[in-house]
Amino acid sequence: MSLSLDQALTQIDISFSTFRRMESTDQLAPAVMPGQTHFVAVLDGEGELACGAGRRPVRSGQLLLLPGRETPASVPGVVLAHGLLSATLLDGRSLFEFFPLPHQLDAAGTELFTGAIPELLRESAYAGPGSAAIITCLARRLVTTLVRDAWPDDGQIVSACTATRQQRLGKIVDLFQKDPGREYTLDGLAGLAGMSRTVFHREFVTLHGCSPLTMLRGLRLKRAEELLRQTDMPIKTISSRMGYRSRSHFCKIFKDEYGVDPEQFRSTR
Structure with a gap:
């Protein structure tokens, strides 16, 4: 309503x-x-x-x-x-x-x-x-x-049901941003949003244009990029902090995204 x-x-x-x-x-x-x-x-x-x-x-x-x-x-x-x-x-x-x-x-x-x-x-x-x-x-x-x-020209505002659903999805994004290194699963995220796995995935993609785990991957890489640019933190520490279980796995994903591995990226700063 x-x-x-x-x-x-x-x-x-x-x-x-x-x-x-x-x-x-x-x-x-x-x-x-x-x-x-x-x-x-x-x-x-x-x-x-x-x-x-x-x-x-x-x-x-x-x-x-x-x-x-x-x-x-x-x-x-x-x-x-x-x-x-x-x-x-x-x-x-x-x-x-x-x-x-x-x-x-x-x-x-x-x-x-x-x-x-x-x-x-x-x-x-x-x-x-x-x-x-x-x-x-x-x-x-x-x-x-x-x-x-x-006040909007049509004189009405969106129903509470729709807004509440958007708020629940927004809390998932906030969680990603505050703690990108935490281990997340689709089932766990759906539970936090109070939705079934299927509904959560569909609503998230509709609202944000990508899946939850795709967004998380992008946020992790962006945060890793900032740490590589702004600090001398060891790459192994960065990979662990961003939720990657091994340095080699992190380096592969980083290179797939940026075209160079983390060491090469850091050397250009």
């Missing part, structure tokens, strides 16, 4: 933290936790906001939602307010998954900008009895306004 905007808004859990002014040059916003998004209000000035590896033109009155990787930093002549925002559906999905980020809204002159934002700053600084409840109410209003402006 799909969800409309109104249905989604009735079931979200809002969390808003560390909302504060940023006006010192090169002041960096705090890093996000999983599920959080950067919320930025441009209080005064005009310029280019440094966010992640790039820059974004901004001016007073704008509200922005930035993905976690685009941590903003203050710049001369621009006064910001920044907070970490999350909006989680009952099934664990983030509401911000359903429209593209960054998202920008011009709120100059609106009561949202002249009233809600200053009140958020005051309550965040006060942090006294009742502040958390007030901050949550104001954050819900912010989320509603921003999400309504960015």
Whole structure:
């Protein structure tokens, strides 16, 4: 079943933290936790906001939602307010998954900008009895306004069943990336994803365009390549760390992929 905007808004859990002014040059916003998004209000000035590896033109009155990787930093002549925002559906999905980020809204002159934002700053600084409840109410209003402006044109978001399946497959990829050297089997991975072996393999290929073990092989070789380039770690140690039972097996697979064996590859760095 799909969800409309109104249905989604009735079931979200809002969390808003560390909302504060940023006006010192090169002041960096705090890093996000999983599920959080950067919320930025441009209080005064005009310029280019440094966010992640790039820059974004901004001016007073704008509200922005930035993905976690685009941590903003203050710049001369621009006064910001920044907070970490999350909006989680009952099934664990983030509401911000359903429209593209960054998202920008011009709120100059609106009561949202002249009233809600200053009140958020005051309550965040006060942090006294009742502040958390007030901050949550104001954050819900912010989320509603921003999400309504960015909501998909068809008015619906993907069903929880489909999203949950994609999340389970995504956890397998996360596991590969965190621990590529672990010994994996298709049956074991299917069990971790809560699917049968056949369904798991089919869904994984549909979503990622390759089989789970093919992806794992590629991740292992990529990590081995990085270790060969960046360290003097013995090749036998690299092969063991990447899950290969023998140095010779690792060297053969590496040469099949790169056209040279690990020693030759390392000598060219």
